[in-house]
Amino acid sequence: MEYPAVAPARRGELSDRRVLVVEDDPTVLEVASAYLESAGYLVEVATDGFAALEAVAARRPDLVVLDRMLPGIDGAEVCRRIRASSTVPVILLTAMSATEDRIDGLEAGADDYLAKPFSPRELVLRVQSILRRSVTELTPEAAIERGPFALDPAARIIRRDGRELALSVREFDLLAFLLKHPRQAFSREQLLHAVWHWDFGDLSTVTVTVRRVREKIEDDPTSPTTLVTVWGVGYRLDL
Amino acid sequence: MEYPAVAPARRGELSDRRVLVVEDDPTVLEVASAYLESAGYLVEVATDGFAALEAVAARRPDLVVLDRMLPGIDGAEVCRRIRASSTVPVILLTAMSATEDRIDGLEAGADDYLAKPFSPRELVLRVQSILRRSVTELTPEAAIERGPFALDPAARIIRRDGRELALSVREFDLLAFLLKHPRQAFSREQLLHAVWHWDFGDLSTVTVTVRRVREKIEDDPTSPTTLVTVWGVGYRLDL
DNA sequence: CGCGACCGTCCGCATTTCGTAAGGTTCGGA
DNA sequence: TCCGAACCTTACGAAATGCGGACGGTCGCG
Numbered sequence: 239m240e241y242p243a244v245a246p247a248r249r250g251e252l253s254d255r256r257v258l259v260v261e262d263d264p265t266v267l268e269v270a271s272a273y274l275e276s277a278g279y280l281v282e283v284a285t286d287g288f289a290a291l292e293a294v295a296a297r298r299p300d301l302v303v304l305d306r307m308l309p310g311i312d313g314a315e316v317c318r319r320i321r322a323s324s325t326v327p328v329i330l331l332t333a334m335s336a337t338e339d340r341i342d343g344l345e346a347g348a349d350d351y352l353a354k355p356f357s358p359r360e361l362v363l364r365v366q367s368i369l370r371r372s373v374t375e376l377t378p379e380a381a382i383e384r385g386p387f388a389l390d391p392a393a394r395i396i397r398r399d400g401r402e403l404a405l406s407v408r409e410f411d412l413l414a415f416l417l418k419h420p421r422q423a424f425s426r427e428q429l430l431h432a433v434w435h436w437d438f439g440d441l442s443t444v445t446v447t448v449r450r451v452r453e454k455i456e457d458d459p460t461s462p463t464t465l466v467t468v469w470g471v472g473y474r475l476d477l
Numbered sequence: 478m479e480y481p482a483v484a485p486a487r488r489g490e491l492s493d494r495r496v497l498v499v500e501d502d503p504t505v506l507e508v509a510s511a512y513l514e515s516a517g518y519l520v521e522v523a524t525d526g527f528a529a530l531e532a533v534a535a536r537r538p539d540l541v542v543l544d545r546m547l548p549g550i551d552g553a554e555v556c557r558r559i560r561a562s563s564t565v566p567v568i569l570l571t572a573m574s575a576t577e578d579r580i581d582g583l584e585a586g587a588d589d590y591l592a593k594p595f596s597p598r599e600l601v602l603r604v605q606s607i608l609r610r611s612v613t614e615l616t617p618e619a620a621i622e623r624g625p626f627a628l629d630p631a632a633r634i635i636r637r638d639g640r641e642l643a644l645s646v647r648e649f650d651l652l653a654f655l656l657k658h659p660r661q662a663f664s665r666e667q668l669l670h671a672v673w674h675w676d677f678g679d680l681s682t683v684t685v686t687v688r689r690v691r692e693k694i695e696d697d698p699t700s701p702t703t704l705v706t707v708w709g710v711g712y713r714l715d716l
Numbered sequence: 717c718g719c720g721a722c723c724g725t726c727c728g729c730a731t732t733t734c735g736t737a738a739g740g741t742t743c744g745g746a
Numbered sequence: 747t748c749c750g751a752a753c754c755t756t757a758c759g760a761a762a763t764g765c766g767g768a769c770g771g772t773c774g775c776g
Binding site: 321325370371372373390392393394406407 | 609658660661662663664666667669670671676707708709710713
Binding site: 554557681684685688699706708709 | 762763764765766772773
């Protein structure tokens, strides 16, 4: 079996957490964003301190990756101002591993640090580690009600006509994704990427999981009316 | 005395927080108090274990800084007794940086520890870090009534259908947390962080405590209907 | 100093999950 | 009608997951 370049988010944590990356170096920004996205996060970016503060207020990310050295306001100062109005976890990227910076960072209220140059994998690991534990700071995902289906992401429950469906982790994640994007056709590759966070792999994995979901939501699984096949393309959820 | 170069408390946030410092060495006590006060905390002091226990009960501080070496009762022992009746965060001052002490401290229920001789700056930083982290849990806790359960955080009592449950400290903390966040699925790791205040550790600790709580709240603990398992994810309290 | 409560850890077992493969079926174009 | 590709169905088995039981260490109390 083949593995993606970065460890995928853990099961049950595939929810679309938003991470704000604040970095003025385009190269670093590009690399960090790519790795975080491939780990399943929605990445938003800002290239200076003011934009960062605006983004935190407006977009309410679940976590902030913040460069210590920024044009305009200093990173630690940005961190302090974020702290003045928010408890969002902050990972500070420091130029050196000097204790001076570390103390400043602690003082500014950062939750973790990473000395540059840093490994993008390690960044992903730290982000995952913090988000895995966080409970209260996370913005709760909104419940969705569409057609006969009701999705409660926090409880990890999907109901159909009020009855709770007995779904496994994969089945839940797949159906939840489709419920968030109804009436839209997705290829197997797209689903493998969006739900499994795999960059490559056996596409029949998707086929079989679709089959299993159908078994639980279709009145007649042999002729689906809700999770339909789009021939030559993939699948679509009709409501 | 030279005045500490620590960031002052932000207005409206850290003010009014009461920190109890338990330390028999007058010099250390003086220095620590000065730094904490200049950081905006209201500092109260105790010079031995008995006075500390009394102060915790009577003054209900928001955080306790506790020397490991005390005349009379041992610091770790004081910590344990505090834990028996309170969830107030405790920072333990250990004489040496030996891992031995650290383990003892964690076992006694301390939230953090600091090796002596310590930098007063760092002490302030740790205090800030912990109080910021638990700001929501420190706000005066209101009684909650949900379904058949009634939670009285101040008295540390949980009733079910009016009958008081005989819960141990850990069991109480876990059930209380779940009662505060009903119908929401939590991973073991989240629970370990939110209830145990551990950033690492054996996840089976959570599993076992869940089992013990089930024994006391479920009609049939072998097929739970209230504290249910979310397969591949964790646990959820349904009411 | 023994007894029980508490609590973290560990082990064996049962169950569930899920990727993979293999063979059958359907679809659409020529 | 024929054919290949796309899709479906089923089954298998390794791995993951959860659970009960038990053990040992610590602490409180008589």
